[in-house]
Amino acid sequence: MSGKQVPLVVIRRLPRYHRYLGELLNNKIYRVSSTELSEKMGVTASQIRQDLNCFGGFGQQGYGYNVEMLYDSITKILGLNNGYKTIIIGAGNLGKALANYGGFSKRGFELCGIFDTDENVVGEEVAGITVKDYTELSDFIKHEKPDIAILAVPKTAVTEVADEVVQNGVKALWNFAYVDLDLPGDVLVENVHLSDSLMTLSYKMNKYGE
Amino acid sequence: MSGKQVPLVVIRRLPRYHRYLGELLNNKIYRVSSTELSEKMGVTASQIRQDLNCFGGFGQQGYGYNVEMLYDSITKILGLNNGYKTIIIGAGNLGKALANYGGFSKRGFELCGIFDTDENVVGEEVAGITVKDYTELSDFIKHEKPDIAILAVPKTAVTEVADEVVQNGVKALWNFAYVDLDLPGDVLVENVHLSDSLMTLSYKMNKYGE
8 A cells, every 4th residue: 555656635634634533533433434534535436436546545345445544544554653753843833833743743853953044932831842953953864863844944044954954864845935945856845835825815815806 | 918718727826836936036147948848847838828818818929938027927916016905813823834935925915914712922022013903803803904814723713704704895815614604605715625735645555555
């Protein structure tokens, strides 16, 4: 079940399946039909069957889906059972918001360090972790080997910060600065460009308001 | 130039064009070939020509693109010249990060109010604006008529908050809570589900690490 041939558009829907199935489990619902799941998710039942068939399918005729089994399978496909260790660079409002966001630890990501250059912030406690000085970053990475670096630094600093974490061996970046990073091919980057999302909303408003 | 027949995938690329062209203007570059633009953006020159042709095309053979004209046209297509008024609900770390993000005002969005229920936060100054009590929200919306409400509230509160702003006439929501909102069809919603993005990164790590 490597998921190698799974289209990206299906992959992008998996987190949503994961979220809904998690809610069902929270509500102690252990069995769900594709029709019920489709109503909850607002996609067609046939799409759900098609999507889940990409992974070998987990449904049984006349029974529906075993929620726990499906949830666990998607957890594995998404790699959420790997306990990826993360660090946050930048302990401004955004870094703090990300550190305090309960959804990450719930999904198996372990925050092990927060770094900043600002001496007013270094030493502060955020989400139970003491913010370290940025000069300690290289040693920390070499020692703790985090899997993911979350970049919550200003645009002007992000290229330098990305180079530093990558040189020290981090292979996956989650980047919130509004810059497309130019990095070695084996480094995975997921960009969150918030302005792009706001501009898409603005486009729709402009178009629908015509 | 309504852009009505423009595919969504092209629309999603427009904010990036807008960003790059803005950078060129900042560097006082007023003319650019599709080849130069393609190198900077990492897409093919033919894709750029195709994309921009959707809007009638702005290039001239042997001259390239007039950066300012192209920038202004994309600004209009994206509705960034409308000066949309925004409010932020929730003045926690995320709300503060969004309020302080310079990129929004630079793109023509005007922040006119911030609201919270927490009496420790109400009265605080954020990005030059005093945080108001949530109980003042309805009156404020009726009076100021903001175009966009940014929802930076916890998951447990977001349904109620969304209903309240929509009932008072706001037609566009930018939602950061990890909940798919169920709203009237004439309300535009753009969701930013941060966990989904992190899970996509995790999926790629899991896959590439196989």
